[in-house]
Amino acid sequence: MANLYLIGSPAGRNGLELAKKDGEAAVLLIQDGVYLDASAIAETGKKVYALRKDAEKRGLTNRFSGSVELIDYGKLVDLIFAHKVINFA
Amino acid sequence: MAQKHVLFTFNNAPYGSIWYTEGLRAAVGATSGIDEHTVDLVYLGDGVYFTLKDVDRTDSARYLGTLTKGGYRLKAERESLEARGISAADLAEDVEVISRADVVELVKIADLTIDF
Numbered sequence: 001m002a003n004l005y006l007i008g009s010p011a012g013r014n015g016l017e018l019a020k021k022d023g024e025a026a027v028l029l030i031q032d033g034v035y036l037d038a039s040a041i042a043e044t045g046k047k048v049y050a051l052r053k054d055a056e057k058r059g060l061t062n063r064f065s066g067s068v069e070l071i072d073y074g075k076l077v078d079l080i081f082a083h084k085v086i087n088f089a
Numbered sequence: 090m091a092q093k094h095v096l097f098t099f100n101n102a103p104y105g106s107i108w109y110t111e112g113l114r115a116a117v118g119a120t121s122g123i124d125e126h127t128v129d130l131v132y133l134g135d136g137v138y139f140t141l142k143d144v145d146r147t148d149s150a151r152y153l154g155t156l157t158k159g160g161y162r163l164k165a166e167r168e169s170l171e172a173r174g175i176s177a178a179d180l181a182e183d184v185e186v187i188s189r190a191d192v193v194e195l196v197k198i199a200d201l202t203i204d205f
Binding site for chain 1: 098100101133134135136166168169189190192193196197202203204
């Protein structure tokens with residue numbers, strides 16, 4: 001089961017650094033984690049998601065390029081159940 | 090319930106928040122109790138500032154004492170130390186320096202990761 005790095009705060013950038021080194025990592029940015037730039041990870045082919053509602057509230061949706069997928073809560077729950085969650089909330 | 094292996098990550102510097110000591114208290118909690126879970130204690134990012142040798146550890150001393158008695162060591166991520174210009178000589182002697190790749194391995198073997 002792949003590791004899902006669930007990142008919900010700027011301090012979670014440490015989790016982003018780990019995800020870069022983890023071959024089977026996926027990343028999910030929520031809450032203030034959407035301020036972090038995870039495009040570098042997305043470009044290496046790993047899946048990077050951000051919660052649409054959290055990005056919209058912070059006026060950041062245009063910042064999310066094609067490589068980072070904006071998702072809704074339903075998909076967030078599916079992802080959490082499909083992975084081992086590594087918590088950097 | 091079965092015994093689990095829990096990775097505690099410490100991501101915040103002392104003393105602006107309580108995370109640096111609350112995490113240690115939670116780790117002691119994990120190791121005691123019926124299941125006596127095993128733990129790893131890893132300092133990342135600004136969290137590594139707690140591993141400097143001259144940090145005042147008074148309010149965490151009891152937790153650290155219990156964890157040390159349990160054979161647990163504090164681990165600090167080398168890349169985070171280097172990014173902050175912290176050398177091995179600056180560290181407390183009970184701190185073990187490990188690489189980011191080692192941390193990812195700890196993440197993989199842990200049943201659960203809790204961040205503080």
